[in-house]
Amino acid sequence: MPRRPIDRFLIATVLWLAPAFTVWYLLASVLLMPIAGWVQVVLTQGFGYAIVAVEQQGTMVDIVTRFVMAAPTTGAAPPNAQGQLVFSINALKYAYGLPLxxxxxxxxxxxxxxxxYRVVMGSLLLLPVPVWGITCEALxxxxxxxxxxxxxxxxTT
Incomplete structure (x- = not known):
């Protein structure tokens, strides 16, 4: 076993990474709820002319816009069909700070x-990071x- 405290800390950190990421991935849909909620507030309040809603589907965040687009011609949609523009963002790529x-x-x-105490306070301090990332990616x-x-x-053109 290493004698220097920093060596013990680094080894312990590496050993804790796998379980932390595993638990985070398994609980991701629950842990991402506050993030999706704040993204909903930011996008609908700040960009209400473009964004109608933000909906969480597991680890994906669906951005529902006000824009109506023609439906793809290669599908089951009838000719000249239109639909509301919705796209998804994988929220996990912005929220990996919590397991770290x-x-x-x-x-x-x-x-x-x-x-x-440090995990709770740190997670609250990290909350704006994924909200910022998802918001910027949506825009x-x-x-x-x-x-x-x-x-x-x-x-914007």
């Missing part, structure tokens, strides 16, 4: 009560990936 925080906290040589998709028709309707 848990692994680092559990590896620290402190009492369990202190660890619990990026709308402006740059949905074509000039949507960008024109948003007034």
């Amino acid at each position: 925080l848990v692994a680092l906290t559990l590896a620290a040589p402190t009492a369990i009560g202190e660890k619990l 990026k998709v709308l402006v740059f990936q949905m074509g000039p028709g949507v960008a024109g309707q948003m007034g």
Whole structure:
């Protein structure tokens, strides 16, 4: 066993990473609920002219827009059908800070009560990070990936 405290901390952190990520992945749909809720508030209040709702489907966040698009011709849709533009974002790629925080906290040589306090406070401090990421990706998709028709309707061209 290493004698230096930093070595013990690094080894313990590496050992805690796998269980932390496993639990995080298994509980992801529950852990992402507050993130999806805050994304809903930010997008519908700040960009209400473009976003109608944000809906969580497991680990995916569906962005429901106000834009009506022609339905794809290769499908079961009748000719000249239109539908509301909805796209999905994988929220997990923005929320991986929580299992990292848990692994680092559990590896620290402190009492369990202190660890619990640090995990709760740290997760609250990390909450804006995935909200920011999902919000920015939603706006990026709308402006740059949905074509000039949507960008024109948003007034960003």
